[in-house]
Amino acid sequence: MTVPAAGDATAGGAAEAEGGEPIIRMFHVYKRYGAKLALADVSLAVSEREFVFISGPSGAGKTTLLRMLYMGEPATDGQVVIDGINLSRLPRRRAPHLRRKFGIIFQDYKLIATRSVFDNVAIALEARGERRKLIRKKVRSVLRAVGMEEKGRALPPSLSGGEQQRVAVARAIVGDPRIILADEPTGSLDAEAANAVFQLLRGFHRRGITVLVATHDTALIRRTGGRVVLLDGGRLDVSTVIPPLPE
């Protein structure tokens, strides 16, 4: 069922296979939390327009790996290069501009409980200093795309898990990111809701966005197939390409 990738754990193989420039590159990255080594010697390349799963058991370091990409935290050692920018040399004040390349769907959604769905999505554009009229237009359009246009005034705590997840997706996509990082986007959803969110991610990928999905939902991976990067205990295990199940 699984077909080992041609290359090693550096996982450059798929990138070269698709012929794109790597938009994400990690060289021997380590991340330490006190005594705990969350990432150990992780090297990885992801080319533009690729769709990649980061998989592995709970505590493997999936969330930590994503954090290294958007400067959620600095790496303890090693280099991360995003779209040609070496993050270890990027001054802190430039971090906001780096983050605008990403649309991030957090494992815990990170929605503001006291603000409406509309405001929660709009915040990503406000942060970029967009004009109010444009913000209104774009937020309406992404809320429609995720099927939440009726709930613009609702507060996140009044929504179901699947609805909150879709708001998080809307916020990630509203700023037209180059890269989407989705951390367990289907984690707490039933099969139907999970599928809906997943189809949205697929759609963004088809429109040319690079997508990284961290998940331990192997059923989901098997169903859709694609390149999989396996993490275990902070180490890159193998990089495999799983062909999609026949319909």
Next chain:
Amino acid sequence: MIMAIPRALRDMWANRFLNLVTVVTVALAILIVGAFTLFFVNAGGLLSMWTRQIRIMAYLGPDLEDARIGELAAEIRSLPGVGEARFIPRALALEHLRAEMAGRASLLENLRENPLPDAFEVHMAEAFLGRERVALLADQIAALNGVDSVEYGRQWLERFARLVDLFRLTGMAMGGLFFLAGAFIVANTIRLMLFSRREEVEIMRLVGATDAFIRLPFYIQGLIHGIAGGALGLLGLYAGFRFIIYRVSEDAGLLPVRFLPMEMMGGILLGSMLIGWTGAYISIKQFGRA
């Protein structure tokens, strides 16, 4: 960036009681400092009014010839700063004295000869008022040949000026103290606002907001605390001023009492804006490190 203002206002409205208390506290600080300034402005006015009434009496030596007296008049008038010099012959001075002591005229009746000297009453020209200048002129007059002694309200003037200086110093110290107190109160409020928004602040950071963008509403809040507190404090001061004037209106007609001039009110408002900004700055710096 314009959107920072509604963001700031919405936050303030959500915590309106806290913000109201902050504004009132700043207003009280401004009120007290303003009251000091008001006193100082008017004390200065009184001082200069009294200085205007100051005259230097130059008492002449005995047995001066009329010609010398005429020369002296010319010499005194030619001194810079002299507005007017009037000769008061001793006979006239005695007459004045008699008139003043009308009830006890008997005291003077037995005088065999007039004990009073001839004198010049010297008034200052407008532009030459001021404590130091009066003193200087008095010395110059005293040095003239034929002048025995000079007299003016020196001690009294100096004591009053010292009092004004003391008030000025106290006012400045209080101003500094209240500035710090106000900034501290604002800082405390903004710290609470920041704390209540920390989740939002963190999320804004993650979606690519710059620090400046995140901080701006909090600076605006501090500035609003400053402006509103300053305006309220000045308004309170004005109300108190009117009330006092109303209560002592009979005397007020005589005294040149006035409210703070425009530019001083502007200065006080600017100062209170600075209080707000400093408060915001302090708490944002602390929050950034946390």
